[in-house]
Amino acid sequence: METDDVVDRAQQLAREYISGLARRPVGGADAPGLRRPLTDEGLDPIEVLEDLAADADPGLVASAGPRYFGFVVGGSLPVATGADWLVSAWDQMSGMYSSSPAVAIAEEVTAAWMLELLGLPALASSGFTTGAQMANFTCLAAARGALLGALGWDVEDRGLFGAPEIDVLVGDEVHVTVLVALRLLGLGEARVTRVPVDANGAMDPGALREALPPGGRPLLVCAQAGNVNTGACDPLEPIAEIVAERGGWLHLDGAFGLWAAASPRFAHLVAGRERANSWALDAHKWLNVPYDCALAVVGDPEAHRRAMTLSAAYLQGSGTREPAQFVPEASRRARAIPAYAAIRSLGRRGVADLVERCCDHAAMMSALLSEGGLELLGDLVLNQVLVAADPGHVARVQAEGTCWLGGTVWRGRDALRVSFSNWSTTEADVRRSARAILEAAPG
Ligand SMILES: *Cc1c(COP(=O)(O)O)cnc(C)c1O
16 A cells, blocks of 8 residues: 555654764755756656755765764654654654644643653643744743733734733843744833843842832843853742842743753752743753754743634634643644653653753763863853853864764854753763764864
């Protein structure tokens, strides 16, 4: 039967890619073979798949492999990749309970597990978004609605024209996606107040207190757990205290850093997290599920639902939780399923181990590079290693292909950053990559 043949061939090609991941050069090059003309007649599906795999190959980045340390990417646990294949096979429209009870239930269960693993309030509402970008957006939309609603302004109905102003404060090391979310929500990217941070990039609570506007207006503060350069987490207890005193809304962007909460060794970094009003976190980074999967969590379920709800006569609610009421999208894939599979396969202990192993690898890398004569920048607190390096050094590491990492600028210094968030990285990978980084150093 043709369907079986096509699916079998696709699986074979995927298997070959996955089993070669640890051996291929990590960086990607051009993939000119993909630039084919559109034809009048179609092509045999198996031929399409074979061409696709061959044409894409040179341009694929082994970011799911063990020696990719760029950005904060994470790989994919085999069980999560497998579950993702089921998601494609099932092809469920995951916006409504009636269009897939299984997915709606799996979402509820997965979200509850994630809240429990990370020590977030069990009664918070959640929605599965494409990434932390849209999780930030969703959470901040709920914040906007709740803050203005408290003043009798219904922003969902009336929009922002003529609305009371909201004071928005972010740490100076805020992730760009928070600024994009603020921009999309009409809160402005440049009108925010940026609160000074400490040497490692964490918001300074004293500076937050000083930066607070005189008061009287609604207050939104965006904190961060997991700085993309240093891994630094804002001190949430004092920040939450300050925001609570002012009756404000505290949003926490914890895309990867919130996973520290799953580990008894690292949870202290995010102490006080439960006092925030909303939380954005990724599953496709540190939980090691395939793209795209993140969670928007809001402590005020009504504000969350109001901000995202959609209604039309033909969309008849089932009386149960409707997944689309908590995310910006209507139709979408069943993106919670791979996270469901990953968490079940790992258990509490396995999630903690995954986090701790990555942090141990970061500590090992940090020690090896420093012993090798490189200068560490920033304090190692979690899974991100930051080292002084000129752009030429970074480019040589990338071109050599043993591992891949990105360049950055930290406090005016050129640097390279090594991010550990892949389940499959071994100590041997760390040693081999450290050697490659040291050999590419100038002089
Ligand atoms: C990665 C990241 C984001 C954006 O997440 P996406 O999943 O790429 O949308 C936001 N904040 C922080 C701190 C991040 O590390």
